[in-house]
Amino acid sequence: MATLKDVYPLYLNNEAAQPNTDLEVTDKFTNEVAFRTALATPDVIDAAIAGAVEAAEPMARMASYERQAVLDHCVSRFRERFDELAYALCVEAGKPIKDSEGEVTRLIDTFRIAAEESVRNYGEVQPLDISERAKGYQGMWKRVPIGPCSFISPFNFPLNLAAHKIAPAIAVGCPFVMKPASKTPLGAIIMGEVLAETNLPKGAFSILPASRDGADLFTEDERLKLLSFTGSPGVGWALKAKAGKKPVILELGGNAACIIDHDADLDDALERVIFGAFYQSGQSCIGVQRIIIHESVYDRFRDMLVAKTKSLVAGDPKDPDTFIGPMISEGEASRLDGWIQDAVSGGATLLCGGKREGNMLEATLLENVDENADAVREEAFGPLAILSRFSDFGAALKEVNDSKFGLQAGIFTRDLFKTLDAWDELDVGGIVINDVPSYRVDNMPYGGVKDSGLGREGIRFAMEDMTEIRNLVIRRT
Structure with missing residues (x-):
């Protein structure tokens, strides 16, 4: 059986940081403290957003094969750390070990799908000569990264639902800041540890356990160009109301x-x-x-x-x-x-x-x-x-x-x-x-x-949300 460390860091602009050990995370079966993590303060969150802004251009310039290599590295390392990830999930979420192993399998699937899709970010050539006035004009469009993204993930699938935000962001070239659920932050922290082994540009990612009040900082800042939240309907709709002009993707509740x-x-x-x-x-x-x-x-x-x-x-x-x-x-x-x-x-x-x-x-x-x-x-x-x-x-x-x-x-x-x-x-x-x-x-x-939300996840569909269409028109006569 794998073991856990007593203390884990947060990840600020691609690097581990241990400013404190303020967040206690319990074993959900024994209710004893299982480990502690660093808790992001407002100045740390601000620094992460600033880093994501700086990383936007170098992330967008990464070639498709370079982004694919990052995702492939994650797949390989998650396979190597399978037992550790499953045990961590079992402890911090109280999820039965068989279900925990199933979620690690899905985590690997999600990054593998993203690696495949990272080289399929297609556009289209579009005829514009639909009438006489457009004769001689040619159009085409492509998808470009939307920019720095903010992600807030829930406690119940702390690996795979975080992966459904992180993996497509890397696939399209969007830097991001992520707030994992404070009850179950370890899966996202381990993902940060693996991402830190790659050559992503500085500021490409930050994994920041934070208080519930910290969610506002991940929501309202205008430097962030998209918010993707998974969690309860009450919190999700409240965050949307505060998000300003940025697009918001909400994956909320149900009574299926x-x-x-x-x-x-x-x-x-x-x-x-x-x-x-x-x-x-x-x-x-x-x-x-x-x-x-x-x-x-x-x-x-x-x-x-x-x-x-x-x-x-x-x-x-x-x-x-x-x-x-x-x-x-x-x-x-x-x-x-x-x-x-x-x-x-x-x-x-x-x-x-x-x-x-x-x-x-x-x-x-x-x-x-x-x-x-x-x-x-x-x-x-x-x-x-x-x-x-x-x-x-x-x-x-x-x-x-x-x-x-x-x-x-x-x-x-x-x-x-x-x-x-x-x-x-x-x-x-x-x-x-x-x-x-x-x-x-x-x-x-x-x-x-x-009340169950807005938008769609699934790697290709999340990639569409994290990109914008940029049109090109050429006058040829």
Whole structure:
């Protein structure tokens, strides 16, 4: 088993710095301090932004193959440090070790995809002679880096969601400053350690753990040309309001639904729904929160879900057999526990789970929940799923849409026409057929609508956000 150091630095303008050890990061299972990191002060953040501004021109001048070499180096080093990265994630996030290893695999995939895309930043030749007045004119356009970017990443996927910002920025030649989540900063710091081994221009990157108040400094400064935030809707929309003229990409929350139609393979659906609802203790914005089951299979599938949920092993995330680990904090576990108790008090049936000890909350299933309960309307972001039944597929689609969120939805069906109806009618960023909404491949366009955010991630799509079109017109006569 890998070990952690007692103290970690921040990265300021490509270099490790240890101005203090003010940020304590706990082991989320034991709640003991696991390590300390440097905490960026306002003057450090200002210096990082200034460094990114200075790096903008040399970053833009880097050849595609040079940027690709940086990304390839990261892929190689992440593979070499696989066990260390997984263990660090298991400790700081409380993520079961198997899930932690899965996230490191996705981190590597994300940088590998970015390396491939870094040499595909295409433009277009465009005929302009659409009328007599434009005869003899030729047009073409290319994409150029938008400039210094600001990134704020969340606690629940501290490796891969940071990678979805860092890797495309390097691929297109944008310097950046990043604020990782203060509860889980180590993954981003290790990425900084690896990036510091490369020949990126000075100021190309800074990795700066900071207080929540520090988010304003990453948001309001006009020297920053783009803000990409992943986290809670309340914080995300507030930051957008403060961002000024810069484009803002928001990847926010959800209360994703999964439809189980009458013709679904229930054994297959069971394994995927259990994973979607409870992997990493449900702390995923696309975790399965609402399970909408056809009435003809409802009782059978409910009983299957309850039996499987009761069998899940909860405990120390470092144990390979553990499926349910701790939530990120006792406060978050207490919040969700309160929602569960409120739902039961309002008439819901507790099918299993519902007990909490500290930041450990049992995997919980509810049915007959009031449609206006927080457990239905809000984002649970924990090990809770709500069961309901339907008879008409169109009504089930309306139930999915009856949410202020719109990130992804899953549907288990063998009916092609229902698939196409769902693709047309569901007001979400993505629909997954015969799998859960939690499914994501790191090159696909990923993002939501309504309160779930703005814009799309997925390397090629993030690269488009981090570039601007620059047009060229040539008069040839």
